[in-house]
Amino acid sequence: MDNRFQAQDRFADGAQYIGGRLRPGTSGQMHHVIDPATGDKVYTYERAGRAEVDAAVSAAREALPGWAAATPGERSDAMHRFASVLAERADELARAESLQCGKPIKLTTEFDVPGTVDNTAFFAGAARHLEGKSAGEYERDHTSYIRREPIGVVGSIAPWNYPLQMAAWKVLPAIAAGNAIVLKPAELTPFTSLLFAEAATEAGIPDGVVNIVTGAGRDVGEHLVGHPDVAMTSFTGSTGVGKRVAEVATATVKRLHLELGGKAPFVVFDDADLEAAVHGAVAASLINAGQDCTAATRAYVQRPLYDAFVSGVADLMRTVRLGDPFDPSTDMGPLVSHVHRDRVAGFVERARSYATVVTGGGVPQGELAKGAYYLPTLVTGAAQDSEVVQSEIFGPVLAVLPFDSDDEGIALANDTPYGLAASAWSRDIYRANRATREIKAGCVWVNDHIPIISEMPHGGYKASGYGKDMSSYSLEEYTQVKHVMYDNSAVARKDWHRTIFGDRP
Ligand code: NAD
Numbered sequence: 033m034d035n036r037f038q039a040q041d042r043f044a045d046g047a048q049y050i051g052g053r054l055r056p057g058t059s060g061q062m063h064h065v066i067d068p069a070t071g072d073k074v075y076t077y078e079r080a081g082r083a084e085v086d087a088a089v090s091a092a093r094e095a096l097p098g099w100a101a102a103t104p105g106e107r108s109d110a111m112h113r114f115a116s117v118l119a120e121r122a123d124e125l126a127r128a129e130s131l132q133c134g135k136p137i138k139l140t141t142e143f144d145v146p147g148t149v150d151n152t153a154f155f156a157g158a159a160r161h162l163e164g165k166s167a168g169e170y171e172r173d174h175t176s177y178i179r180r181e182p183i184g185v186v187g188s189i190a191p192w193n194y195p196l197q198m199a200a201w202k203v204l205p206a207i208a209a210g211n212a213i214v215l216k217p218a219e220l221t222p223f224t225s226l227l228f229a230e231a232a233t234e235a236g237i238p239d240g241v242v243n244i245v246t247g248a249g250r251d252v253g254e255h256l257v258g259h260p261d262v263a264m265t266s267f268t269g270s271t272g273v274g275k276r277v278a279e280v281a282t283a284t285v286k287r288l289h290l291e292l293g294g295k296a297p298f299v300v301f302d303d304a305d306l307e308a309a310v311h312g313a314v315a316a317s318l319i320n321a322g323q324d325c326t327a328a329t330r331a332y333v334q335r336p337l338y339d340a341f342v343s344g345v346a347d348l349m350r351t352v353r354l355g356d357p358f359d360p361s362t363d364m365g366p367l368v369s370h371v372h373r374d375r376v377a378g379f380v381e382r383a384r385s386y387a388t389v390v391t392g393g394g395v396p397q398g399e400l401a402k403g404a405y406y407l408p409t410l411v412t413g414a415a416q417d418s419e420v421v422q423s424e425i426f427g428p429v430l431a432v433l434p435f436d437s438d439d440e441g442i443a444l445a446n447d448t449p450y451g452l453a454a455s456a457w458s459r460d461i462y463r464a465n466r467a468t469r470e471i472k473a474g475c476v477w478v479n480d481h482i483p484i485i486s487e488m489p490h491g492g493y494k495a496s497g498y499g500k501d502m503s504s505y506s507l508e509e510y511t512q513v514k515h516v517m518y519d520n521s522a523v524a525r526k527d528w529h530r531t532i533f534g535d536r537p
Pocket of ligand 1: 189190191192193194216217218219247248249250251252253254257268269270271273274276277291292293294324325424426452490491492496497
């Protein structure tokens with residue numbers, strides 16, 4: 033218990049980070065951050081109101097010209113220092129993330145924090161690699177070249193499932209490209225976004241380049257999205273809220289980047305390594321208690337392997353240790369809140385009328401009963417068009433369905449509105465290659481499911497949104513391309529003027 037992050041002391045000055053310092057909100061609305069493992073209040077803060085959004089956007093506007101004019105090398109140096117500061121604070125970041133989300137400390141220590149440090153180092157390097165076409169004479173007597181410029185003030189909105197990594201995915205490409213940013217984390221999970229912004233300041237990134245406003249989605253979020261001085265909206269969250277964000281952003285013709293929900297299929301062909309597929313399915317459906325937009329949620333298993341796969345997954349799920357997130361032996365913590373846990377439980381309770389809950393499907397008793405825990409859950413016998421197969425549950429729930437032909441397996445994988453991620457399991461290179469071509473998703477793994485890397489893009493197809501996070505693709509999203517064209521002839525009356533002046537000499 034002593035090891036827990038002491039939020040009330042650490043953020044005594046408030047949960048808004050504007051112009052390089054912490055300050056309180058002025059909305060008059062208090063928010064309690066709850067430890068989902070215990071139900072205890074761990075931090076109370078005054079949420080941002082519209083005034084904080086306006087102040088943060090002003091701070092970003094003020095910082096923008098200087099930051100945009102810095103050379104790529106200067107931005108890169110500051111971001112390398114940023115990566116070092118984050119690495120020095122790894123322990124605090126991991127404890128803060130575990131406290132607010134209920135994530136096991138081994139997940140935050142081995143995944144969230146090192147992933148964020150690596151991302152920061154990647155974008156420090158990428159800042160010096162903005163690409164464009166070569167300058168040249170594409171039209172006779174004219175020289176053309178490309179300028180790749182920052183967009184301006186970026187307004188970003190992030191979800192609660194990976195607060196630190198989401199802050200990193202939003203902030204890093206934006207500032208590497210010379211923009212300034214105002215980020216709104218989810219109200220439930222402000223700690224690591226604030227620590228991230230503080231580390232940026234400590235690394236020498238100028239005040240106002242990175243700002244955090246912590247407030248309610250509908251009020252503060254929409255004010256940020258609709259703000260006339262914000263040039264781009266970058267949103268990660270559910271598809272439903274993403275549609276609303278797109279509507280609001282349209283009124284001011286903002287550039288939009290939407291990373292939305294997922295319902296990732298996990299397709300097991302009959303020549304797959306069964307042990308690998310079973311272990312892969314349990315790990316990929318339970319990572320972060322299933323609150324992962326790319327988590328394996330629908331396993332399609334070719335008939336010859338179906339029974340063995342179901343019993344293997346059920347047996348392995350029963351061995352997963354639920355517990356205190358701060359205990360290094362805990363495999364799975366609680367869900368982010370009791371409200372969300374009850375929502376997840378609702379999907380499973382409704383599924384009982386049309387499917388079989390093979391294991392899980394309830395809350396653990398004893399010590400863990402006061403937390404927002406939910407047991408690893410396996411559902412079989414659901415129809416493809418049922419809620420448990422089609423809707424994003426965002427909890428530790430895996431549905432397994434059989435299929436016969438390869439055509440059918442791939443068709444089922446593609447049969448939801450989402451297209452964020454998928455995996456194919458086979459030892460046959462031709463089958464696996466076909467699956468990677470035909471599954472409509474922004475990422476397809478072969479014989480694995482979940483790993484992400486800074487160099488490669490993450491982003492959706494279909495209702496999972498558009499735009500990419502991480503990688504040089506995301507850097508490009510945060511720039512605009514300007515064509516500059518010079519006349520080389522120095523002639524007053526140019527040939528093409530004939531189209532206006534006719535044949536006059
Ligand atoms: P959410 O959509 O409820 O909220 C996301 C953010 O939007 C929060 O900060 C919230 O305060 C804000 N918000 C809510 N209403 C708003 C409005 N009207 N205008 C502006 N902002 C508003 O999502 P969540 O429950 O926090 O997170 C889970 C969702 O995020 C899942 O659907 C998951 O798939 C998705 N997600 C996607 C990715 C990805 O990369 N595609 C990554 C992580 C999470």
